Amino acid sequence: MSLFSAEARPAGLTDLAGLLCGPGRIERFGAGDTARFDLPLPFDDRERALTALAAARGVALAPGASGMRSAFRKDLVPLARTWCTPDGHKQVPPDFQLDGATLRLWVLAAGVGDLRGGHLLLLDPDAPWTHGPLIAAATRAGLPPARLAAGEHGAPGPALRLHGARRMARLAELVGPAPRMLGTAEWPRHHGRPAA
Numbered sequence: 001m002s003l004f005s006a007e008a009r010p011a012g013l014t015d016l017a018g019l020l021c022g023p024g025r026i027e028r029f030g031a032g033d034t035a036r037f038d039l040p041l042p043f044d045d046r047e048r049a050l051t052a053l054a055a056a057r058g059v060a061l062a063p064g065a066s067g068m069r070s071a072f073r074k075d076l077v078p079l080a081r082t083w084c085t086p087d088g089h090k091q092v093p094p095d096f097q098l099d100g101a102t103l104r105l106w107v108l109a110a111g112v113g114d115l116r117g118g119h120l121l122l123l124d125p126d127a128p129w130t131h132g133p134l135i136a137a138a139t140r141a142g143l144p145p146a147r148l149a150a151g152e153h154g155a156p157g158p159a160l161r162l163h164g165a166r167r168m169a170r171l172a173e174l175v176g177p178a179p180r181m182l183g184t185a186e187w188p189r190h191h192g193r194p195a196a
Helices: 013-021 047-055 074-083 100-110 128-140 165-175
Strands: 025-029 034-040 061-063 067-070 111-113 119-122 146-148 159-162
Touching: 013 034, 013 074, 013 100, 025 074, 034 074, 047 061, 047 067, 047 100, 100 111, 100 119, 100 165, 128 159, 159 165
Parallel strands: none
Antiparallel strands: 025 034, 034 067, 061 067, 111 119, 119 159, 146 159
């Protein structure tokens, strides 16, 4: 097991930053003393697995207008402070590091395999300024990606594409096995090279 894999440490609230790497948002309410997640779901049949992974971190997600939402909570404010500018625009924290648990939530919320053996991680189409910092974070995690525009390799929106034997092995190692409620065909896997 890698030091940075999803199983390397106990689940925590900071893991939920993975929901913000894709199109998900966190918003503060009123005086800013509470915050909630607003999570579009670009792919079907992820609700149960997302609900379970969020619940393991103490956060309940429920169906919302266009995906899933959490209730407004005080304990989400620190995450909202780091992922939002003072005027409420999404940002990637300057010290953001992708680890297995964070990446697992990103893959579950906004990841999908492509037809060529790679894996796509959707980005936020409404926050293009976050794409560069997320490319840098993925590269630091040993997953240098290709950046795709909507439509490339079947991407439904802007995305990062991970491909190649080493990168796919690293991704599979970091995110761990597919959640029980999700089909393994939708989860990153490393096929390896055939034996000689």
